[in-house]
Amino acid sequence: MNSLKASILIVDDIEDNLLLLTAILTEKGYQVQSAVNGLSALSLAAQERPDLILLDIMMPDINGYEVCRRLKADPHTEDIPIIFISALGEVFDQVKAFSIGAVDYLTKPIRIPELLSRVKTHLSLHQLQKQLKEKNAELTQMLEHLKTTQAQLIEAEKMAALGRLVAGLSHEISTPLGIGVTLASTLNNEAQNFEFQVNQDQLKKSIVVNHIVRVKRSSQILLENLQRAADLVQSLKQVSVDQSHLKKQEFNLKSYIEKVIISLSPHLEKTGHQLTVRGEENLKINSYPGAIAQIVTNLVINSIIHGYQPGEKGCLDFDINCQDDRLIISYADDGCGIPEEYIDKIFEPFFTTDRSRGGSGLGLHIIYNLVTQKLQGQISCDRQVSQGTKFILNLPLEVQE
Ligand SMILES: Nc1ncnc2c1ncn2[C@@H]1O[C@H](COP(=O)(O)OP(=O)(O)O)[C@@H](O)[C@H]1O
Ligand SMILES: [Mg+2]
Known part of the structure; x- marks a missing residue:
């Protein structure tokens, strides 16, 4: 002023x-x-x-x-x-x-100098207060604006995610279904030819044998492709977090994870990997054990599928810790790791480096949804590790209803 x-x-x-x-x-x-x-x-x-x-x-x-x-x-x-x-x-x-x-x-x-100096001081103080008030009002308004924008962004992102999911699904399913349609029409032609030859009394043993070979091969590939489409639809069901069969309860986390791992032993035994669970023995949490089981399973299966060459033996490791009322679960393997350029994509639906072997790219997306929605926490992939892959889950000890 x-x-x-x-x-x-x-x-x-x-x-x-x-x-x-x-x-x-x-x-x-x-x-x-x-x-x-x-x-x-x-x-x-x-x-x-x-x-x-x-x-x-x-x-x-x-x-x-x-x-x-x-x-x-x-x-x-x-x-x-x-x-x-x-x-x-x-x-x-x-x-x-x-x-x-x-x-x-x-x-x-x-005394005039005193009068003038006090007048000056209080005028500038008053002016500063006025500016502060105005700034405050401005900031409050900006905060309100930010809150609305954030809510709109979240909604828009939800819709965009749904859009990506649908686009991804139709893309993924169209390949096996397309192959299925082609094979079904091949089989149809094959049957018509066969019928024609039967009617013409042209049937030789070699024709019958060839026919059987072709029918068997086509129906085998048809079956595999339809199975792949069915698997995709099945895992897509899990993407939706509204899994009403998941029940909230209090349980000992470490022994529960150990139980889940026992159920994975058919997968693990073939590989010779070493799996350990370390950390808080007596920690009880009030959460969804069903979600934890799915997360643990998907993480371990991913290490087995993506982390190691055939015959290579690895160390897989869960570590349970409490930090300031939060539960920190770290999971690490010492396999090949995830290339830096993929790290931003791994939680997206249908991102996979393993499509040729039937990867759906839904495993980490399902984990992400379970952690952030059902378990009300966060998950990140640790970029610091020099070898292998490490995920850190930060969860509440008690999930709100
Ligand atoms: N433990 C791991 N080691 C190396 N790469 C991994 C690991 N876990 C996940 N990935 C990478 O993340 C991608 C996405 O994983 P996911 O969503 O489970 O899909 P999928 O297993 O069907 O490929 C995998 O294709 C792989 O490239
Ligand atoms: Mg997977």
Whole structure:
């Protein structure tokens, strides 16, 4: 603010005082107005909203304390800083003055440098307060705006994710179904040819044998492709987190994970991998064991499928820890790891580096949905590991309903 343009209201019932103060302050470039009693001070203050008020205490109608109280009670004038002016020998109650909202006081006879320096200080303080208030209002508005934008973004992202899922699914399923349609029509032609040859009495043993070979091969490939389409639809069911069969309960996490791993032993035994579960023995959590089982299974199967060459033996490791009321589950294997350029994509539906061997690319997507929605936590793939793959799950010990 340009302090030269600041406006000051002086209130004093003694004309000489008014003239003196007016002269001093006008000379310094302030816009000065004056009032000779409490009531006219109140109406001037309400009309003009000065930047500062210098207020005498003893006045014939209402005294300075009362003027101050009324100004502070009115939302239009409550922010105006008030400096009391008390006469020498007058009983001046400082505590009262500050408690009703004055910012300072001066004692008569007034020393000009002191007057000017206090006026200047309180004007700039007032100005700063005003700016702070405005900034605050601006920030509150921005925060509101951000909140709405965030909610809209989340909604948009949900829709986009659904769109990607549907697009991905139709793309994935169209290949096996397309092959299925082609093979079914091949089989149909084959049957018609065969029928024709039967009707013509042209059947030789070699024709029958060839026919059987072709039918067997085509129906075998047809079966594999239809099975692949059916598997895709099946795993897509799991993508939706609304799995009502999942029940929330309290359970010991470490022994539960160990149980899940036993159920995986048919997969593990063939490989010779070493699997360990370390960490808090007695930790009980109130969560969804069914979701934990799916996560553990998908993580381990991924290590087996993607992490190692045939015959290579690896170490797979779960580590359970508590940090500030959060449950941290780290899972690591010492396999080939995930290339840096894929890390941002691995949780997307249908991202797989293993399509040729039947990978659906849904495993980590299902894990992601379970962790972030059902278990109300976060999952990240640790980029720091030099060898192998490491996932860190950060979960609440108690899931909210
Ligand atoms: N333990 C792991 N080691 C190496 N690569 C992995 C591991 N886990 C996941 N990946 C990579 O992440 C991709 C996505 O995994 P996922 O969503 O389970 O799909 P899928 O197993 O069907 O390929 C895999 O194709 C693979 O490239
Ligand atoms: Mg997988």
